[in-house]
Every structure is written in structure tokens, then in C-alpha cells.
Amino acid sequence: MTVRLRPEIAAVPPYQQGRPAPQGGYKLSSNENPFPPLPAVVEAVKREAERVNRYPRPGAPDLRAALAAELSVDVERVLIGDGSASLLQQLIHAVAGPGDEVIYAWRSFDAYPLFVRMGGATPIEVPVDADHAHDLDAMADAITERTRAVIVCSPNNPTGTIVDREALDAFIARVPADVLIMLDEAYIEFVREQTVDGIALQRAHDNLVVLRTFSKAHGLAGLRVGYAVGDPAVLRGADMAGVPLSQTALASAAAIAALEHVGETFARIEALADQRDALWQRLVDAGVAVPRPYGNFFWIPSSPGQEDAIHDILDANRIVAKVFTDGTRISVGEPAADEHILAAATAIQALQ
Template identity: 45%
Template sequence: MTRDASPPPTRPVLATLPAYRAGRLPEPVPGLTAYKISSNENPYPPLPGVLAAVHAAAERMNRYPDMANTALRTALSNYLGVPMEMIACGTGSVAVLGHIIDAMCDAGDEVIYAWRSFEAYPIAIALAGAFSVQVPLTPDHRHDLHAMAASITETTKVILVCTPNNPTGTIVTDTELRDFLAVVPPRVLVVIDEAYLEFGTDPEAPDALAILRDHPNVVVLRTFSKAYGLAGLRVGYAVAHPDIAEALRMTATPFGVNLVAQEAAIASLAARDDLQVRVKELVAERDRVEAALAEQGWVLPPSQANFVWFPLGEQTPDFAAACEEQALTVRPYASDGVRATIGESAACERLLEITAAWRARAATEEVEPAAAVPGP
């Protein structure tokens, strides 16, 4: 040990980073089966054929994966109908997001996004030395694209549009997004983050790939973690103009998407018919939960994702604690609200029992629950 036992100082920005908090595991409660709906995980096991692909790939894990993700990008190219030169992969869409910020932003540049939205946005931006410009959601928990457009400055490099939005579940419509892009300078990159795309049923949702064909300053960001059920393997991708996609591959960690993950993603794309069955079942369960909540008296933003949003305000911690008492973990967001994933039917039933009790208690105490939004 040297005379100075202190390590070298780390970057000051680390002390200012917001903490990314993963969904907590439930604490055991006697007599109750515990359920975790605090992370937007798919409750189903891997799709048919995926485990066999994983086992076969595991036998080759002594070898490096294909750094260019050639087979995966080829499969995505065939699936999406775009040239593989437009595709860049990473360890989940959150990693690809980081590649985007690294490729586009120098220190001092600005990135605009709605808030509240995906928690990783401010972290990736700060690590790149850029500045976050957070634009509040509208009262009905949607992106305020007019305010976002008005926030563009000479130093704006990237705009992030999460649709369906995490954690509120609301979408930006195709018309809204196209009108927005008409006023965004071509020098600004607009990222359409579609992590929950597969769960959407709204016909007004954007056709992001069609929008990309018309706007070379658009990037479409997607993941295998949610609908495909590969959250534990970490595979995401971007579709972009070939020059942007090449820049994303340059900023990616070499060999980042491991061999097993690549094979699992390819097998998942091949099982698209089975995927549709599962997605329809999850969407039906989401619709059932939303209808039951409405019957109880809750007025929540309509979700196009695999979760529902309770804008509880200051009651957020109390509601999360009430769920924990019943061996159910949800995702609280400070004093903004609670996100609850659509998981197993039994978990959803537990949630509905808790929400019914919450409404009944509020009625008894003559306190109106905070989770209400204006009507359309």
C-alpha cells in the first residue's frame, strides 16, 4: 500500500447521475404467493425453438460471437424489409440508446425528451457530457410535441420520443409525429423508441419504418426484451439511415451482443406466429385489467404497452407499500405514480384486489384517489 491510500478521483458527473432502479423482488408474505410486476418482463417462457437454439449456441461459447451481428442483422433485414446496412445491434435497446448519444453528442450538446419517460435517458445523456432538456408530459400523460419543438436550440442534437411511453403507456400518433418532424431541423436526430411496439393496437400509432423512409434524420429503436421474452439475454437494435447505423456500430462495445443472445434472437424472429399468440393474450389481459380498474372507478391513461400507469402523485409510496404487504411489487416513481406490469393472471388478480381495497378505503376516508386524468 502506498502512502496515499486513496484511489484516483472518478468523473464528477457520476455524483450527479440519477439512479436507475431495477424492479424490486417481492418480500415473502406468509400464506401468499409472491409476484413481481415491477419490471416489464414477459411472464411467458422463451418462444418455441429458442431454448434449443440457446443450448446449441452454448456449446460454442468458447468462441467469440460475430462482432458484426451478421446473421442477426440479416434475419432482421428479412423480417423488417430493410437493408441490413440500416441495422445496428446492441445489448438491449438501452445500450443502443447509449450508442446513439455517443455518436451524436459532444460535451454541451442538448437532448430533448418528455418527462416522465424512460429512466435511462438522463443517465445516458449525462455520461456523454450532454445536457437533458426535459419537457413535461401533457395533463393526460402524453408527449407535448409542440413544447418539445419549441425547446429546440442550436445545440440540440437528439430528440427522444418514447411511444408507447414508459411508464405512462400512451402513444404519439402517426399524424402527430409526422407534423412534428416537419418542423424539426434535418440536422437533429429524432429517435422513435418502440420498446413496447408489439403490444399496441391503436390504429393511429405511428408506422415508424415508413416515417424513417421519409425522414433520414429518424432512428427507430426496438428490443427483444419485452414481447419476445429475452430480457435476460439483452438484445436490442436500431434501424436508421446507413450512415447513422454505421456510426452506431462504431460506438458499440465490440462483441457486445453475445453468441447465445444472437442465436436466441434469430430463433425468436422465426417463431413470429407463436409470438403473435402470446402478444394477443397479454393484450387481452391488459384490456381486462383496464376494464376492471375502470369498473372500480379508476380513471387511468389508456395503455398501449404491457403495463398500466397509476398517476398517484404523493400517494405513490403508500400504494407501493400496500402492494408489498400483499407480496406484490410494483414500480413506484418518486411522487409521480406507479407502474404495474401485466404479468400472470394471478398477479393481475392480486393487483385488482389491492386497487379495489384502495378505492374502498379512499371512499371511507372521503379522500379522492389521485390517480385520475381528465377525460378526452
């Protein structure tokens, strides 16, 4: 006889992390920053490594204070976590359980259904529109008495689209005040044409929490550090749903150093955004149906049943990317990978 797992856990497929690259290939499967860590970040980690025999300070107070100053918010409105995904899971578990519903766009971040089901709640997936963007009107229409939370991902992972300020304002106005709105801005630093100021919106709506991360633009994916900005009462609930002392001192030290040298980071982001925009234009000129990307990745739509053929195309071009049933997400990586991306995307388009 085997141990009986909760039905929700047994039925949930595991999250699929991006595959590693083969020898001589390019790993474009996890939306990582291809630049190495800033020298100041490396030095901060080295210094902190001498104290790893001690537990970190609860709640990463130094990082919270640095972020509060950077964002011009009260320190009580900042919560640190093991990446923004971990905080999002904590928020869901704080507000939703069996019999409750959580609404999000689909396709969006593929960990959302995992987080919702693990807490015993029911995911409500609202299809993206023809432009692969959030259909906020349809998401608002899907709200019921059982809805406890909604997730808006902008830029949307994996389609790369963003939400419009006017549409988001109208959406928030339709969400009941006791329903949590999570604005997942993991890739916000890559957006050049900013239409939504999530932090300013949060100041006006206590049921809105903004989630961001140091994993992507700041290049700290290997250290797992993110943050949430929201109403202190909501953040306390999320904090209680997390694991005590889970934010490592190494991660906090690295994030503080990254904030202190944010100018260097944003110079790198500008270079990546330039590379992204130039490659997107080449893809469009080649006839590839790619939504305009606002993150650091491209979305190449495809049809169910083409996954094996797509993997063969990627392998032939020495690329690993995230392949879904309805499309492939390819990260912006080293400039040398651009020709491989163009060739692979063109071949994937030819399957349609």
C-alpha cells in the same frame, strides 16, 4: 484521497432495476413477458452454448440479415445491440457531448437522463400533457441551436400512452435535419390500434432512428438483444460508441429462433393484450384514473411523498412494481395477479 470522478457521473443517480418478488408474490416491476421462452428458442440457445468458447461474429450478421428480411429494409440499415436501451445510449453518445442538449418527454423512461448526463450533455425534460402523453408541440418548441437529439417513446414507458401519426409527422417536420430523432418502440408489438409505422417513417427521414427490442414481447429479457433501424452513417456512429463483440451469440441465436416462430410469439402477445384491456376496463370501472395502456403495463398516478404508503399497499397485495414520485408502473403478469393489481390500484387511488 479518493479518485475523482467526472462531475456528470458523480451527480447521476443509478438506474433502479425492478425489485424481485417475495416468496409467493408477483414480480410486476420490469415489464417482463410472463410466458416462458418458446421451446425453439431454448433449443437454439442450447445448441449455441456448445460454442461459447468462441467469440461471436462481429455485428451479429445472421440476425441483421434476418431482421432486414423481416422488415424489408437493407441490411446496412440494421444495427444489433444489447437491448434497445444500449443502442439508445450509443446513439446519444455518438451525437451529443458537453454543451449539447437532448430533449425527451417527462415522465418517460428513467434511463434517459442517465444516458444523456453520462455523455456530458444536458437533458431537457418536457412535461407530458394532462393525459400523460407526449406534448410534441412543446418538445418542438424546446429545440435550440444546442439540441443534438430528441427522443420519442411510444408506447411511452411508464405512462403507456402512444403518439398520434399526424402529430408525429408535424413534429418531425419541425425538427432540423441535422438533429437526431430516436423513436423508442420497445413495446410496439403490444399496440393493437397502430397509428405510426416507424419503419416506413424512417425510410422517409434520414435523421430518424427506430429502436426495438426482443426483451419484452419476444420474452428474451435475460439475453439482452435489441436493434436499431436507421441511416447507415448514423448507425456506424452508434456502433463506434459501443463495445466491440458485445452482442453474444446466444442472444443472436435466440432472436433468430424467435423470428422464425413469430406466429407463436404473437399469439402470446394477443393473450397478454386481451388480459391488459380487460383489466384496464375493470380499473376504469372501479374509478382508478389509469391512462389507456398500449404497452404491457399500467400507470397509476400518485403524488410526491406517497411512495412509502404505496410500497406498503403493494406489499400487502404481494406485488412488486416500479414506484416513482408521481406514479406507479405495474406490469401485466400472470393472470392470477390481476386481482392483486386491481386491489392495489384501487388502494393507491384512494390515497389521492
